[in-house]
């Protein structure tokens with residue numbers, strides 16, 4: 001494929017370029033960097049939906065070139081989790097990225113991300129240890145390790161993550177500060193369907209009946225925020241309202257419900273600072289998560 005920007009790195013590229021090796025990635029980035037172009041980055045695991053594309057849009061509006069990675073990272077899946085059945089469709093992801101105006105797709109095979117001898121694990125203490133960190137041991141080490149590696153390879157000026165994975169966003173913000181990556185991490189609002197369901201690659205696993213019922217997760221979180229807005233500050237009262245709402249949906253099996261400080265991800269007793277109210281439910285085998293922020 002001819003890269004229309006090959007002669008003039010500053011000209012806006014019209015076509016999405018795809019690379020799968022670190023060598024090609026760095027060759028593609030070198031010309032942009034030497035022209036002083038700002039690089040935006042959206043790391044993903046593919047199965048792209050409008051939520052991901054909105055992250056690409058955010059990166060585009062802040063930078064000159066947007067790199068998207070697609071890598072289903074085995075290190076962040078537990079042995080009984082859905083790594084094998086995680087949806088993968090590179091051709092359709094590529095078409096979506098092209099439409100969204102991304103400039104470069106990096107979709108490495110596993111041995112490119114973790115070459116033989118790769119021995120580093122990044123553990124972000126504290127913020128990664130409660131909530132999903134307790135329920136999914138090793139998950140955030142896998143996320144932190146792959147994000148640190150990707151930041152090192154891409155060296156973006158701006159990286160955009162979704163707020164739906166709220167604890168993940170807090171882990172990445174902490175690791176970015178601690179390791180001194182010179183990247184501006186942006187956490188973008190969750191994109192929702194018209195009925196409130198947060199967009200997620202895992203929504204594809206829901207049966208039609210489950211899909212109809214799934215927005216009750218967001219509605220339960222809104223009920224919690226409403227009691228806060230009406231003056232309630234005690235975490236256990238707010239959590240009680242949300243639990244009752246979740247219990248009233250027979251298709252849900254409640255897996256987790258937390259009200260935590262937005263930065264430390266530690267549980268709060270009283271909402272007297274910015275917080276995240278987060279829940280995870282199973283519908284059949286599919287685990288849905290969502291959260292809202294207030295306070």
Ligand code: PAF
Nearest residue numbers: 043044045073143146165
């Ligand atoms: O949110 C995701 O899709 C993944 O956890 C991430 C950040 C791309 C790391 O694999």
